[in-house]
Amino acid sequence: MIDADSSIYAMVDQASPVNARLADCEPGDVVISTISFAEIALGVQLQEPPPPGVLEAFLEAVPLMxxxxxxxxxxxxLPFRRARFDRLLAAHALSIAAIVVTNNEADFADVAGLKVENWTR
Incomplete structure (x- = not known):
């Protein structure tokens, strides 16, 4: 389950290591939570990256969960020690036994049982 930060990284930098990892996955292996989608969509409405068409193309490759x-x-x-988007995403991933793909590993470090991977390295 890819988070908003890693998704945006993939959408704005086609040569990113995140895209290289996504290319190695089978369709449906990676999903984006509706929570992360909401976070990205809010940014798009505020005219932050990515452009709306890029977000729509990303959703064709990475389905919404x-x-x-x-x-x-x-x-x-879950305990509330960090931002609510992060808590919601962590809960969503735990509920389906998914790994969270993020560049912000520290944001999820206090969530017991949550598996996290950083694909930006």
């Missing part, structure tokens, strides 16, 4: 009841229940169990 809806935040559902299981994710909401997991969210209710």
């Amino acid at each position: 809806p935040f559902d009841e299981m994710a909401a229940r997991e969210y209710a169990r």
Whole structure:
């Protein structure tokens, strides 16, 4: 489950290591949470990268994963030490046993049981 930061990195830099890793994945192996999509869409509305057409093309390659009841229940169990988007994403990933792909590993370090990978290296 790719987070907003890594998604934006992939969308604005075609030569990024994130894109290299995405290219090695099978369709559907990587998803983006509707939580991360909301964070990116807000940025697009504020005229931050990526451009709207690039976001739509990204969603064709990386499908949206809806935040559902299981994710909401997991969210209710998490401590609130950081930004809410990060807590929501962590809960969503935990609810489906997904790995979070992020460049901000420290933002998720206090979430017990959450697996995190950094594809920017």
